[in-house]
Amino acid sequence: MDLEQETVFDVAVIGGGAAGLNGALMLARARRSVVVFDAGEPRNAPASGVHGLLGREGIPPGDLLTRGRAEVQHYGGEIVTATVARIARDGDGFTISLSDGRSVRARRVLVTTGLTDELPDIAGIGERWGRDVIHCPYCHGWEVRDQAIGILATGPMSMHQTLLFRQLSDDIVYFLNGTELTDQESEQLAALGVSTVPERVRALEIADDAIVGIRLDEGTVIKRQAVVVATRMVARASFLESLGLRSEAHPSGMGEYIPVDPTGRTEVQGVWAAGNVTDLSAQVGAAAAAGAAAGAQINADLVQEEVQKAVAKHRSR
Numbered sequence: 001m002d003l004e005q006e007t008v009f010d011v012a013v014i015g016g017g018a019a020g021l022n023g024a025l026m027l028a029r030a031r032r033s034v035v036v037f038d039a040g041e042p043r044n045a046p047a048s049g050v051h052g053l054l055g056r057e058g059i060p061p062g063d064l065l066t067r068g069r070a071e072v073q074h075y076g077g078e079i080v081t082a083t084v085a086r087i088a089r090d091g092d093g094f095t096i097s098l099s100d101g102r103s104v105r106a107r108r109v110l111v112t113t114g115l116t117d118e119l120p121d122i123a124g125i126g127e128r129w130g131r132d133v134i135h136c137p138y139c140h141g142w143e144v145r146d147q148a149i150g151i152l153a154t155g156p157m158s159m160h161q162t163l164l165f166r167q168l169s170d171d172i173v174y175f176l177n178g179t180e181l182t183d184q185e186s187e188q189l190a191a192l193g194v195s196t197v198p199e200r201v202r203a204l205e206i207a208d209d210a211i212v213g214i215r216l217d218e219g220t221v222i223k224r225q226a227v228v229v230a231t232r233m234v235a236r237a238s239f240l241e242s243l244g245l246r247s248e249a250h251p252s253g254m255g256e257y258i259p260v261d262p263t264g265r266t267e268v269q270g271v272w273a274a275g276n277v278t279d280l281s282a283q284v285g286a287a288a289a290a291g292a293a294a295g296a297q298i299n300a301d302l303v304q305e306e307v308q309k310a311v312a313k314h315r316s317r
Helices: 018-029 061-074 158-166 183-192 238-243 284-315
Strands: 008-014 034-038 078-081 084-090 093-098 103-111 115-118 149-152 172-175 195-197 201-206 211-216 221-223 226-228 232-235 255-257 271-273
Touching: 008 018, 008 093, 008 284, 018 034, 018 061, 018 103, 018 284, 034 061, 061 078, 084 238, 103 284, 115 255, 149 158, 158 172, 158 183, 158 226, 183 195, 211 226, 271 284
Parallel strands: 008 034, 008 103, 034 078, 103 271, 149 172, 149 226, 172 195, 232 255
Antiparallel strands: 084 093, 093 103, 115 232, 201 211, 211 221
């Protein structure tokens, strides 16, 4: 697509994942001119399938995005492969500057750039991330059911993960990795038959393209088939700082997010956000639903603006 500076889109969607594409679909079907900027770096790219998505259970992430793009384009929406560098206020709207030097103007902005998972600094985790190093029981739990699962204490959600994955397997080991349990946590794990390992973890043992164990600092290897980690999740939103909009620490301690009101509005007039950039734990279905809801809210906001202008013009006759 050749972007022209004089073109003003009704809405620019920043991020072409489930939230962004569903928001764009709603807007395009409402006959809004909409452009989606997608950097091509989906968070779930390492996963073999999307799970918990009704009607598309197990679909490869890339296939889902291909279908979504085609649906948006069917209704006249534009898809541009590009990274947004900054956004600036431009009268009542915005100028979106891309990293390749191009720019475009839009009346409203929907931010759906998702998040980045900051992985624990343990050898092997990055290599196996999204395969047999996992984080979500609803995204990956069925696939590792009844396996020997190790939970690494790497964040404030680690204990919660342990309780959830215990539902899926009788063979759970909780690696404290130098942390300590409360009395209540110790009692819960004992009641559920979850064993604990207090020593720090050095690395994952990998053989034949699969995890075979977890190596402790002192050298012992404990056999495991899957490893669960709690990542630090950080909203991809640095380009919003030019508008004075910055990510904040999430109340749960899980990472950083962009706060929004129940309609998806940010504190910057004319900017909405949806999906993982504001809801760190949202799965694909929830992110898509949030994008659709935000798209509808943006359309309603544009309609209200247009009605006010029409009334003012009518009165001036």
